[in-house]
Amino acid sequence: MSAADLQEAVYRAVDENATDLHGLSRYLWENPELALQEVKCHKWLTDFLEARDFKVTRHFLLDTAFKAEFVAPGGSDGPAVAFLAEYDALPDMGHACGHNLIAENAIGAALAVREAMKKYKSVRGKIVVLGTPAEESCGGKQLLVEKGALEGIDAAIMCHPGRRDVLRLAFTATQQMVIRFKGKAAHAAASPWEGLNALDAAVASYLNIGLLRQQIKPTSKIQGTHFIRIIVHGGTYPNIIPEESELKYHVRAPTTDELVDLVRRVENCFHGAAQAAGCSVDIEKGTIYKHVIQNAAIARAYRKHAQALGFEFQDADMSEQPPTGASTDCGNVSHCIPTAHPVYSLGIGARNHTREFAVDANSEKAQEPTLRVSKALALTALDLLTDPQLMDEARKNFAEHGRTP
Numbered sequence: 001m002s003a004a005d006l007q008e009a010v011y012r013a014v015d016e017n018a019t020d021l022h023g024l025s026r027y028l029w030e031n032p033e034l035a036l037q038e039v040k041c042h043k044w045l046t047d048f049l050e051a052r053d054f055k056v057t058r059h060f061l062l063d064t065a066f067k068a069e070f071v072a073p074g075g076s077d078g079p080a081v082a083f084l085a086e087y088d089a090l091p092d093m094g095h096a097c098g099h100n101l102i103a104e105n106a107i108g109a110a111l112a113v114r115e116a117m118k119k120y121k122s123v124r125g126k127i128v129v130l131g132t133p134a135e136e137s138c139g140g141k142q143l144l145v146e147k148g149a150l151e152g153i154d155a156a157i158m159c160h161p162g163r164r165d166v167l168r169l170a171f172t173a174t175q176q177m178v179i180r181f182k183g184k185a186a187h188a189a190a191s192p193w194e195g196l197n198a199l200d201a202a203v204a205s206y207l208n209i210g211l212l213r214q215q216i217k218p219t220s221k222i223q224g225t226h227f228i229r230i231i232v233h234g235g236t237y238p239n240i241i242p243e244e245s246e247l248k249y250h251v252r253a254p255t256t257d258e259l260v261d262l263v264r265r266v267e268n269c270f271h272g273a274a275q276a277a278g279c280s281v282d283i284e285k286g287t288i289y290k291h292v293i294q295n296a297a298i299a300r301a302y303r304k305h306a307q308a309l310g311f312e313f314q315d316a317d318m319s320e321q322p323p324t325g326a327s328t329d330c331g332n333v334s335h336c337i338p339t340a341h342p343v344y345s346l347g348i349g350a351r352n353h354t355r356e357f358a359v360d361a362n363s364e365k366a367q368e369p370t371l372r373v374s375k376a377l378a379l380t381a382l383d384l385l386t387d388p389q390l391m392d393e394a395r396k397n398f399a400e401h402g403r404t405p
Contacts, residue, residue, distance in 0.1 A: 001120045001122050001123075005120065006116055006386075007379060009112070009120070010379055011375055013112040013114075013116070014108050014378070017111050021104050021107065021374070022367055024044070024045070024103065024107065025101055025362075027041075028087050028099070028104075029095045029100045031044075032089030032090075034088060034091060034137075035088045035133060035135075035136055035137045035138045035140065036063065036088075036134045036138055037088075038133045039063075039064060041087040041088075042059075042064045042065075042133075045066065046066050052111060052114070053070065054114075055070070056068045060144075060149065061149055062133060062140065064133040065130075065131050065140065067128060067131070068128065069126055069128050070113075070126065070127050071126045072126065072127075072385075074117065076126055077124055077125075078126070078385055079125045079126075079155065080125060080128055081113075081126075081384050082156045083106035083110050083157055084106060084130050084141070084156055084157070084158035084330060085103040085107060085129055085158075086135045087102070087131070088133055088135055090136055093355055094358050095362070096353050096354060096355060096358035097160075097352050097357070098161035098360075099135065101161045102159070103131075105374045108374030108375075109375075110127055110128075112378035113378050113382060113385075114127065116378070116382055123386055124385065132144060138287060139287030139332065141332050142329055142332040145336055153337060154338070155337060155338045155384055155391070156330075156334075156339045157298065157302070157341075157377055158330060159341070159343065159344055159373045160328070160341065161345075161366065161369075161370070162343045162344065162345060163345055163346075163351060164314055165306075165312055165342075165343065165345050166315055167294075167299045167313045167318060168299050168340075169292075169321065169324050169326075169341070169342075170254065170291070170294075171291060171292035171328050172252045172253060172325060172326065172327050173253050173254070173258070173288065173290050174252045174327035175251045175259055175285060176248070177266075177283060177284065177285050178248050179247045179270050179283050180284070181198040181199075181277070182279055182280045183195065183197055183198035183241070183242065183245075184196040185241055185243040187239065187241075188240055192241055196278045196279050197277055198235075198277070198279050199234040199235050199242035199245045201276070201277035204277060205272075206229065206231070208273055209229070209266060212269060228249065229247060229248065229250075230248050231247050232246040233245055249266070251263055252327060256290045263285070270283055289327045290334070291327075292331040292334050292339070293398070294321065294334070294340060294341065295340050295401075297390060298339070298380065298394050299318065299340050299342065300318070301380045301383045301390060302340055303316065305376040306342070306344075306376040310372065311372070336402075337402075338398040338402070340380070345369065346361075346363075346365065348360045348365055348366070
């Protein structure tokens with residue numbers, strides 16, 4: 001069995017399943033479901049994999065998560081490599097982040113590895129498709145990590161659609177927060193002094209955090225420290241002093257340690273605003289999305305196969321990681337096991353989280369690069385399964401740069 005033999009088997013398997021994979025992706029796109037509500041998608045994906053000889057555990061640790069496994073006929077005494085599949089959608093926009101394509105390229109890769117395992121008994125180990133819901137909110141992968149979903153898995157790979165081909169994008173860490181101020185209602189014209197204005201507290205905190213920007217390191221600003229914020233509720237009627245207000249924040253920083261420190265400073269802004277307005281404040285913090293630790297050994301293996309398939313990476317020399325403001329809960333996985341999370345261009349031009357990108361994610365044009373990604377992912381996984389030195393390098397790289405949750 002040569003590298004050329006494996007490549008031929010992988011290419012053929014992906015091409016032969018192209019129509020089914022497109023149908024899988026289209027179904028997800030036509031049935032968008034929000035975080036932890038991916039009921040139809042869960043059934044569709046698990047039925048699809050079960051019909052193709054995978055041992056499927058439905059509702060794996062979470063109601064809409066799953067684990068699909070295929071053990072090499074040549075033997076299980078090898079690494080276990082997981083493809084991470086996402087399939088949750090965005091509110092009002094559907095699959096404007098292309099998670100339908102992530103599920104497609106992950107499952108396409110798994111089918112290709114399965115065929116190579118069946119054809120070449122010298123390939124040993126196990127391939128896993130880990131269905132991970134709720135990436136856009138709730139931090140589904142962290143919920144799975146906490147429940148032990150990564151036990152027995154040696155490495156993980158996934159690939160996200162976007163506007164450019166990038167090997168090791170520097171995904172940031174993020175903390176989602178909901179802030180609720182509670183004051184006291186009063187007539188805004190006749191007796192405003194009897195009220196405690198919860199909207200004032202919200203506005204003051206908004207301004208405080210805006211001023212905090214100048215105290216943040218310039219390097220952090222360049223690499224992605226910033227705030228995304230909206231005022232969800234600020235009162236009901238102009239002549240009533242607002243009794244309640246609510247804000248939602250996403251706080252981002254280049255690394256998880258920097259994020260923890262920044263969140264502490266942001267919380268002080270909320271408490272200070274509440275005190276100034278005479279209000280109480282409740283701060284609800286969501287799951288921390290850790291920054292992604294891109295495994296260099298796995299990235300190099302993926303680069304080799306992806307470049308052979310025509311991908312042109314802006315960071316091909318791997319001398320640095322291109323910055324981004326984006327975050328992903330794949331970062332939480334990368335702090336537990338060796339992980340690679342490249343990004344690929346759909347070759348169309350729209351940005352993620354736009355209605356235009358949602359259209360692109362269901363386009364015929366998106367299929368060609370997505371199927372190429374499946375091939376590159378499959379060959380990377382096969383390298384990890386068949387090359388002990390590569391797996392050792394991935395583990396060594398993780399030991400040097402990885403962290404435990």
